[in-house]
Amino acid sequence: MDRVTNKHFYSVKNDDGSLVYMEMRAVDGRKPKTKSYGVKPHDRMVFDINKYPSDVRSRLVLVEDIVSCIKVARHIPCMCLFGSMLSPVGTRFVNLFDHVTLWLDPDKYMEAIELSQQLSLFIPSVDVVYSEQDPKDYNDLDLKRYLL
Numbered sequence: 001m002d003r004v005t006n007k008h009f010y011s012v013k014n015d016d017g018s019l020v021y022m023e024m025r026a027v028d029g030r031k032p033k034t035k036s037y038g039v040k041p042h043d044r045m046v047f048d049i050n051k052y053p054s055d056v057r058s059r060l061v062l063v064e065d066i067v068s069c070i071k072v073a074r075h076i077p078c079m080c081l082f083g084s085m086l087s088p089v090g091t092r093f094v095n096l097f098d099h100v101t102l103w104l105d106p107d108k109y110m111e112a113i114e115l116s117q118q119l120s121l122f123i124p125s126v127d128v129v130y131s132e133q134d135p136k137d138y139n140d141l142d143l144k145r146y147l148l
Helices: 066-072 088-094 106-119 140-147
Strands: 007-013 019-026 034-038 059-063 078-080 099-102 125-128
Touching: 007 066, 059 066, 059 088, 066 078, 066 140, 078 088, 099 106, 106 125
Parallel strands: 059 078, 059 099, 099 125
Antiparallel strands: 007 019, 019 034
16 A cells, blocks of 8 residues: 555556556545556456366356455456456456356446346356445455355
């Protein structure tokens, strides 16, 4: 955390280590809540699929923000949407999975339902998690209860 701006910084780098995207999140309630630089890396995942047990490798969780993605990816493959829409690159990646779970922030529940209906046309199993808080606001035990 940067003590001057009171923001957390999250960066995404490409394979050679160059910075391609950075997001800053205010932790003190200031607006704007997030600010980003670079091109949103819809083709960059925050996880290594091989680190997961085989029973969860066929499932992907989609979340809105990078903090939620980092926390969920501790337990199950996860992709950050950087919002509530799925990019064309993200759509191609999602097609690699048999089961997709959408867990957007509570204020985006209806968008999650709509996206799940679209995904169900080409994904065998799609579901939506509704929770009172954003995924990033839960501890590891609660995340496991929702997802595993």
